[in-house]
Amino acid sequence: MASLTIEKRLLHYFLAMGARETETNQAKQEELSLELDGQRVQVVILPSEALTDRTKIIHCIMRLSSLRNSFSRVYLAAPTLLGTLMDSEVFRCYGIGLVLFDERRIDETVRPQALQAFDTPLMSTSADPRVLSELASIKSMYMEMDRNISELREQLKTLQQNRVLVSRSHMETTEPPMQQVLLRNGVNLPSFFKSNPWLDVLSRRGRDGDEPLAS
Amino acid sequence: MALDSYRSHYTFGMDFGTSDFKFGAIACGETPRVVNNRGYFPDKKSVMYRAFQTTSDVIVGQEVPLYLQSAGDLSARLVYPMRNGIIDKADENAWRVVGALCQFGLSSFKPQSANGFNGYYVVTSLSSVSPRYMYERLLQIFEQNNNEGFVRAVTVIPQPFAVAIGHGVTSCVVIESGHGNSQVCPISKYPIRSAQVALNRGGGDANAITSEILKDAGYGDLAREEALVRNVKEAIGLVPADLDSAVAEARKLPKKFRARYKVPRTRVEIELEKDSWTRFLIGEYVFNPNHEIFESYFARGMPRPKDVRMGDAVFQGMLDFGDAIIASVERCPVELQPMLYSEILLSGGNFSWTPPGRLEGIAVDAPAKIKMLLRDKGIRNVSVKMTKSPQFSVWHGCIIYGFAVPDEYEWDWQRLEGWMKLRG
Numbered sequence: 001m002a003s004l005t006i007e008k009r010l011l012h013y014f015l016a017m018g019a020r021e022t023e024t025n026q027a028k029q030e031e032l033s034l035e036l037d038g039q040r041v042q043v044v045i046l047p048s049e050a051l052t053d054r055t056k057i058i059h060c061i062m063r064l065s066s067l068r069n070s071f072s073r074v075y076l077a078a079p080t081l082l083g084t085l086m087d088s089e090v091f092r093c094y095g096i097g098l099v100l101f102d103e104r105r106i107d108e109t110v111r112p113q114a115l116q117a118f119d120t121p122l123m124s125t126s127a128d129p130r131v132l133s134e135l136a137s138i139k140s141m142y143m144e145m146d147r148n149i150s151e152l153r154e155q156l157k158t159l160q161q162n163r164v165l166v167s168r169s170h171m172e173t174t175e176p177p178m179q180q181v182l183l184r185n186g187v188n189l190p191s192f193f194k195s196n197p198w199l200d201v202l203s204r205r206g207r208d209g210d211e212p213l214a215s
Numbered sequence: 216m217a218l219d220s221y222r223s224h225y226t227f228g229m230d231f232g233t234s235d236f237k238f239g240a241i242a243c244g245e246t247p248r249v250v251n252n253r254g255y256f257p258d259k260k261s262v263m264y265r266a267f268q269t270t271s272d273v274i275v276g277q278e279v280p281l282y283l284q285s286a287g288d289l290s291a292r293l294v295y296p297m298r299n300g301i302i303d304k305a306d307e308n309a310w311r312v313v314g315a316l317c318q319f320g321l322s323s324f325k326p327q328s329a330n331g332f333n334g335y336y337v338v339t340s341l342s343s344v345s346p347r348y349m350y351e352r353l354l355q356i357f358e359q360n361n362n363e364g365f366v367r368a369v370t371v372i373p374q375p376f377a378v379a380i381g382h383g384v385t386s387c388v389v390i391e392s393g394h395g396n397s398q399v400c401p402i403s404k405y406p407i408r409s410a411q412v413a414l415n416r417g418g419g420d421a422n423a424i425t426s427e428i429l430k431d432a433g434y435g436d437l438a439r440e441e442a443l444v445r446n447v448k449e450a451i452g453l454v455p456a457d458l459d460s461a462v463a464e465a466r467k468l469p470k471k472f473r474a475r476y477k478v479p480r481t482r483v484e485i486e487l488e489k490d491s492w493t494r495f496l497i498g499e500y501v502f503n504p505n506h507e508i509f510e511s512y513f514a515r516g517m518p519r520p521k522d523v524r525m526g527d528a529v530f531q532g533m534l535d536f537g538d539a540i541i542a543s544v545e546r547c548p549v550e551l552q553p554m555l556y557s558e559i560l561l562s563g564g565n566f567s568w569t570p571p572g573r574l575e576g577i578a579v580d581a582p583a584k585i586k587m588l589l590r591d592k593g594i595r596n597v598s599v600k601m602t603k604s605p606q607f608s609v610w611h612g613c614i615i616y617g618f619a620v621p622d623e624y625e626w627d628w629q630r631l632e633g634w635m636k637l638r639g
Contacts, residue, residue: 189223189618190244192604192611196383201404202619205632 004144006101007032010043010077013099013106016139017132039072039114043099046078051085064096073112075099083109106140108133225367227335228613229320230374231313233297233393237610238320240335241618247610248323250276253295254312257282273308275315276323299395300342301525302349314356321365334367334638338613343373343391343398343406344413344528347631354626354635361637368634370616370626373408375400377612378562382602386551387558388540390585392501392565394418396530399543401555405632410546412539415530416504416520418565421448424500424509427517428493434485443478447485450476453578454498454568456587458506461577465492472574495578498568502584503535537588559585559599562608566601 004012011021011032019036032043044063050056060076067074075097083100088110091098095113099106111129193199223241230237232252239247254273274282279293296302296309303309317339326332337357341349350371357369375389379402386403397414401407422441425448429438437443451474455461465472474487474494487493499506504520513519520532534542544555561581570578579587582599589597602608626635 190241190611190614192245192381192383193615193618196380196615197385198380198383198612198615199619201385202380202616203621205620206624 004147006045006047006077009101009106009140009144010045010099012143013136013140014041014043016136016143036073040070041073041075042067042071043075043077046076046082048079048081051079051081068094068096072114073097075112077101077106080105080107104141106137108136221331221333222336222618224330225326225332225335226614226617227321227324227337228610228617229317229337229339230377230609230613231297231316231339231341232374232609233300233395234295236316236320237607238316238323239610240324240326241614242324245604245611246607248320250316250319251279251295252297252316253279253293254308254315255279255282256292256294256308258292271315273311273315275312275319297342299525300344300393300398301346302352304348304352310352310356313353314360317356318360322363325365334364336617336634337366337369338377338617339369339371340374340377340609340613341371343375343400343408343411344396344525344530345373346527347628350631357635358637364638367638368622368636370620370632370634372613372616372632373400373406374398374609375562376402376406377609377616378560378602379612380615381604381608381611382560384558384560386554387560388544388555389560389562390536390540390566392417392561392563394565397536397539397563397565399536399539401543401547401551403547403551403555405630407547408631410543411528412534412543413525413528413530414520414534414536414539415523415532416501417563418445418501420504420520421452421497421501421565423517424512425452425497427512427515428487428490428496429485431493432485432487432490437483437485446478447476448497449567451485451487451494452497452568453494453570453574454502454581454584455495456577456579456583458495458499458508461495462492462508464577465495498578498584501565502581502588503537504533505535535588536585537592537594540585540589541592541594556589556594556597559597560602561585561599562602562605564605567605 007030014032014034014036015021017036019034019041022033022035022040030045030047032045034041034043044060044067046057046060050060060078064074064076076091077099078101080100080102088098091110096110097108097112098110100109101107108129226241228237228239228241228247230247234252235249236252237247237249254275256273294308294312296306296312302313321335321337324335339353341353353371354369357366375391375398378389378391379385379387384402388399388401391398391400392414395417397417399412399414401410422444426438426444429435429444429447453461469489469491472491472494474485474491476485478484496508500509522532523530531539540559544552547555559582566581568579568581568584570580580601582601585599586597589595604611620634622634624633626633
């Protein structure tokens with residue numbers, strides 16, 4: 001069963017946080033354009049394979065800088081391995097959010113700073129951001145499970161259809177399982193039908209002249 | 216026949232015998248399925264009843280032994296509905312067992328509707344002495360329990376008629392002899408109901424005299440065990456060609472006629488020694504209980520087979536098989552009588568007698584004994600045969616009847632024949 005791409009997983013993660021997709025979301029690969037609490041949010045994704053490509057990392061950082069003035073909040077979504085290479089404090093200083101992911105989890109390591117002063121905070125200050133992050137991660141996993149179950153349902157349905165076809169073809173070849181047969185008008189019958197005069201006698205039942213001798 | 220193709224798959228036979236219920240669709244081939252003709256009314260407080268959470272209040276089929284409890288409990292809860300082939304009109308428990316067996320039989324052969332199934336043509340078979348109300352009640356059972364649409368049409372035929380069909384003889388006399396009674400039924404394309412003769416004598420009577428013989432030989436303790444007595448009867452019982460000469464010969468040469476039976480896997484051995492001649496009484500009693508030698512047994516308390524009325528029929532106790540056949544045939548038109556004598560069919564376990572080769576001429580099988588009884592009364596040139604498949608010939612007849620009788624031949628209460636349609 002194919003697993004979800006990181007773009008889809010991140011999308012589910014942010015949707016679970018209460019964001020919604022914007023119409024421009026499909027415009028650029030490896031980026032997500034979202035709206036959260038009335039603010040525009042842009043997520044730049046650094047794919048796992050790009051970690052070994054310095055140019056790509058620099059391109060990502062430059063891209064984040066360029067977006068800083070266009071969006072209320074920007075995120076870098078990068079593999080967890082990046083956390084071992086860079087100090088997350090750098091992102092905090094520049095108000096850029098950092099989301100780290102691996103094959104199972106997605107964690108918001110650094111929350112972004114809103115550009116405009118009038119931006120409302122993302123979350124209620126009373127809520128524990130770690131709990132919210134965990135909840136979002138669970139919701140993301142749930143959506144993936146839901147998708148997996150749908151795929152399993154489809155496969156089960158196909159399997160059942162195939163089984164009916166197999167049992168029908170089996171029935172066509174085995175029914176009736178007669179031990180000794182003969183041919184009568186192309187029909188297979190048990191051996192006690194062979195040369196039995198009652199077949200003709202009984203088939204005339206109800207016709208004129210066929211009445212009981214005595215009763 | 217336009218329905219050949221459909222009925223070659225969907226004809227169903229049911230034979231309600233005294234002990235066994237034989238049932239199955241035509242697709243069974245030569246051999247139907249067999250379960251005991253009985254039902255168990257479980258104690259609803261029992262562990263088994265609760266464990267299986269069954270909604271049925273009468274258990275039939277292979278599951279019955281799972282529910283059996285104490286021996287004392289059996290007589291009240293275990294019902295054999297067809298003892299003597301007749302069910303009392305008011306015996307509701309027996310009728311419930313019959314209904315449950317019908318349902319069990321049909322649901323055991325539930326076909327796939329995708330294969331064009333539109334209900335079975337069901338042919339059931341009852342004793343030839345079954346009164347009209349048994350036909351009414353049986354057909355009513357099918358009418359009331361066809362919610363699942365298993366039955367397209369149903370009919371009932373007498374067992375001797377089914378035997379004749381299964382054997383492939385259109386004019387004959389069928390003698391069906393079971394445990395409790397025997398029936399003589401002439402057939403000429405139809406069963407000739409007015410000429411039927413019923414005897415209140417069967418395999419159970421042979422058991423009774425075997426028990427008396429065991430008592431006389433000093434095995435009184437074993438004579439009370441019904442199953443053992445039946446095994447002794449089957450092992451040592453012989454049918455004499457002529458009782459007087461067979462007894463005289465056996466008294467003269469007791470070693471040659473030695474009657475000995477060892478109960479398998481026990482130390483029990485029965486040896487009649489000088490009384491080995493009595494083994495001929497067992498077979499003779501089945502065919503002719505009128506010999507004076509039996510009077511001493513009656514005098515000592517063995518019940519004499521009595522004439523009894525069951526349903527519409529009088530079952531005669533002391534009529535020998537020869538007289539019974541003659542009485543039956545002579546109720547038919549004279550021109551038919553030679554044809555009937557020329558084909559006499561014996562069916563049922565009470566005719567299973569195998570004479571040992573060394574006693575040839577003295578001990579005989581059932582067809583030979585019937586021929587001798589008829590010869591003594593002046594009837595010669597008769598042909599007497601055992602049915603080809605004594606156990607299943609009734610079911611074979613049901614299947615052929617269900618396959619061949621036209622769909623439009625509707626049930627008629629005067630003829631007691633035809634199809635009662637339950638689905639269009």
